[in-house]
Amino acid sequence: IAQLFDVPPLPYEEVKIATAERGGQVNALAIDTEAAFLEYLDMFYNLGLAGRAMRRIGAVEFATTIAPGLRDVLLTGKIKEIVTRNEKEAKGDKTGKGTAYDAVVVDSPPTGRIARFLDVTKAVSDLAKGGPVHSQAEGVVKLLHSDLTTIHLVTLLEALPI
Template identity: 50%
Template sequence: MPPAEPVADARLHVVTGKGGTGKTSVAAALATAFAARGERVLLTEVEGRQGLAQVFDVAPLGEDERTLLTDPSGGEVVGLSVDARAALLEYLHRFYRLGPAGAVLQRVGAVDFATTIAPGVRDVLLIGKVYEAVGRTTRRDGPVFDRVVLDAPPTGRIGRFLAVNSEVSQVARVGPIRSQADSITRMLSGPETVVHLVTLLEEMPVQETRDAVAELTDLSLRVGWVVANLVDEPLLLPEDLPTASDGVDDVLDDLVTEGLAAAEVSTLPAMVTGLVREARDHLARAALQARLGEELAGLGRPVATLPGLPDGLEGGGLGVLADALDEQGVTG
């Protein structure tokens, strides 16, 4: 996908990233940005970590959809935590009309057995709930949700999670489970779905992002934006240093000493040494961020950056991230 191509036509936005990159926060911010446009958004998770409840500071989510946020524009974010066991019971009731027999299966452990022994089937059940939400319509034949944002498993598992058809083909060649897997695959590989990748400007997350882009492309899945999270604007760059024959530490030593003197701050050698060390580390970090940012740009996908928030998501932090995503065009 060319870097400038919009993804506004997608209704299912899958958000993944290496663990610890903040993908749940980015998924929540993306849903919030859509809601600010007056859209009704379903924000769902499938890992049972209750990350969304923590982001919105609400009680743990369950299998019932619950409003997490309402926007003055009329938009709304509805939360859902998909549980494989509940999804299987719903599936058995819908396709096999088991009714109370489903509860019996749960008591004897058959449900846990099915969702553990056949991970491909488990993923179909989890994505199946998302698939149902994307296709759900009102009596007037309009969509119940304008967008569905999925806080998906991390990049190390995202390919297998989304490749439901190949997984299920090993355990179900025919029948309702295989039919649903085929339908889900058509949705995931179609224009209504896009996968966004969250990363940090650090070596391992960027490498995992690069691998995920290649894997998702091979699976014919549409890769959208790469979101570099927790990017701080550098206060000092190598090009900011005056040209000198002395080493960097000597130049920094002079700058720190002059700066402290100008601020009329009394100093000790240990203080200057510590500040020089901090400045040197800052320069190295800025150079690393710049290099890794260029690597992300080379992936051929649009790149957005989000700042680190000193107070986290509290005090309007989620709105700050949502505005940043919207301003950079992630919402289309």
């Protein structure tokens, strides 16, 4: 996306990369799995310090690489966090120019993995029968399967590797 909009490589925080004639804007960020994991530990478990210690010894990279589906869970969880945070900010905005998004575009896995990617949090929700992991996974499932959510699959025409 950064190349498409002719901007520098994207950071892990939302930045405006384009503005529309009528005041709309395009925000973008690069979601880093390790940063998302550390943010999750800090946000939901107050383990920011422990997370940074885990990063220093390489445990974060190990955890995000070894656990199947964890990258997809972190990515969809971060998308949900951004969308719901911005909806709350927009509702509290008295100017009427809130930051709720009309659309969210995600560079996602190849089409052969897309169904698993979109439903990984459903599997997590089914595995964790209660507690914070279950409720957070359920929140992502509700967002992805909401009547207000539309998913458009867009592909690049490329030769498949043999």
